[in-house]
Amino acid sequence: MAVDRRAPHPANELNELPGEEWLYFTKSVWSTAYPSELGHPLRKRHGANKPPRLMARLIEFFSRTGELVLDPFAGVGGTLLGAAISRGPRRALGIELSPDWARIYDQVVCEALAERDGLGPVLTDLGPNDPGGPRSFDAGGLELRVGDALVVLPTLPSGSVDFVATDPPYNVQLPLTMAGGALAERHTNRRTDYAMVTDHPADLANAPSYEAYLDRMELVLRQLHRVLRHGRYATVIVRDAYQAGRYLFTGADLARRATEAGFAVKGDLIWYQAGSRLRPYGYPKAFVPNIVHQHILVLRKDARPD
Incomplete structure (x- = not known):
C-alpha cells in the first residue's frame, strides 16, 4: 500500500x-530475505x-533522483x-567483462519491460521491511558496457559520477577455496554449474596471487576515486576468504587499499542474506568457517577540491 513519506x-x-x-x-548489521523477482531464475x-x-x-541512501x-x-x-x-529512479552505468552476463542482464530487462503489456513488473510491497512504500520499475536511464573496467574507467570524465556501488570478484579463484574441492563428490551442495571465473586475462579472479588481486583492485579504486564527485560515496561489497588453511580478511585488506587510493573509510556494514547454505568444510577433523556474511565497505571521497 502507498504511504505518505515525511519530507527529508x-x-x-x-x-x-x-x-x-x-x-x-x-x-x-543487516539481515535480509528479499523475494525472488526481476528475472531471478x-x-x-x-x-x-x-x-x-x-x-x-x-x-537511495547515497544518491538523489536522477543522479548517476x-x-x-x-x-x-x-x-x-x-x-x-x-x-525516484537514478541513471546507472555498468561495466561488465563477460558478454554472457551482459546478455542475461539484457534479457532480464527486456522481459521486465514486457510484463503487463509493457507496463513493467509489479514488485511486492514488503511493508516495514522496506520502508517507503511500493516500488516501480523505470529502466530508462540504464546502460551496460561490455569491457574491462581498467580500460573503460579511464574514458569517463573526472568527477562525473555521484555514487559507486559494486560487488567485485572477492578473491583469486574463490570457488576453489575452503576445502579445495575435496568434498564436492560427497556433498552435492558443493557442486555447481556456475562458471564464476572467465578465462579472460583481465578477470581479477585470474590474478596470479592474492597480492596481485589486491594490486589490481587498488588500480580500480584509484579510477573510481577519480570519477567520483568530491564529497560523494562508494560502497564495495566483499566477502572474506579462507585459502590454504588460513583466514583472509579480504574486507580489511581492500579497505586499506581504498585508503591508499585516496578514499576515507567511513564504515563497514555487515550483510547476511537469510537462507545461506552451510557446508561441511572441515568436518570431522578441523574448524573451517562458513563465511555467510559479507562486508559493505563505505568509502568517501574528500569533500575538498584538489
Missing part, C-alpha cells in the same frame, strides 16, 4: 530520505548476483536493476 531534512543534500529511514539504514546463473532491492537500498550510479563490475546487473526500482 532541509539540510539533507545527500539523499531524499526522511530521518527515520536514514536512521534505519545506519545499523551496522536468469540472474542466479551468476552465483554472486546481488538482490536489486539491496542495491536500491544503498542507492556506477558499477564497474556489473555482473548480471543487480546495481542497474536497483537503480531502476529506486524511489
Whole structure:
C-alpha cells in the first residue's frame, strides 16, 4: 500500500530520505530475505548476483533522483536493476567483462519491460521491511558496457559520477577455496554449474596471487576515486576468504587499499542474506568457517577540491 513519506531534512543534500529511514539504514548489521523477482531464475546463473532491492537500498541512501550510479563490475546487473526500482529512479552505468552476463542482464530487462503489456513488473510491497512504500520499475536511464573496467574507467570524465556501488570478484579463484574441492563428490551442495571465473586475462579472479588481486583492485579504486564527485560515496561489497588453511580478511585488506587510493573509510556494514547454505568444510577433523556474511565497505571521497 502507498504511504505518505515525511519530507527529508532541509539540510539533507545527500539523499531524499526522511530521518527515520536514514536512521534505519545506519545499523551496522543487516539481515535480509528479499523475494525472488526481476528475472531471478536468469540472474542466479551468476552465483554472486546481488538482490536489486539491496542495491536500491544503498542507492537511495547515497544518491538523489536522477543522479548517476556506477558499477564497474556489473555482473548480471543487480546495481542497474536497483537503480531502476529506486524511489525516484537514478541513471546507472555498468561495466561488465563477460558478454554472457551482459546478455542475461539484457534479457532480464527486456522481459521486465514486457510484463503487463509493457507496463513493467509489479514488485511486492514488503511493508516495514522496506520502508517507503511500493516500488516501480523505470529502466530508462540504464546502460551496460561490455569491457574491462581498467580500460573503460579511464574514458569517463573526472568527477562525473555521484555514487559507486559494486560487488567485485572477492578473491583469486574463490570457488576453489575452503576445502579445495575435496568434498564436492560427497556433498552435492558443493557442486555447481556456475562458471564464476572467465578465462579472460583481465578477470581479477585470474590474478596470479592474492597480492596481485589486491594490486589490481587498488588500480580500480584509484579510477573510481577519480570519477567520483568530491564529497560523494562508494560502497564495495566483499566477502572474506579462507585459502590454504588460513583466514583472509579480504574486507580489511581492500579497505586499506581504498585508503591508499585516496578514499576515507567511513564504515563497514555487515550483510547476511537469510537462507545461506552451510557446508561441511572441515568436518570431522578441523574448524573451517562458513563465511555467510559479507562486508559493505563505505568509502568517501574528500569533500575538498584538489
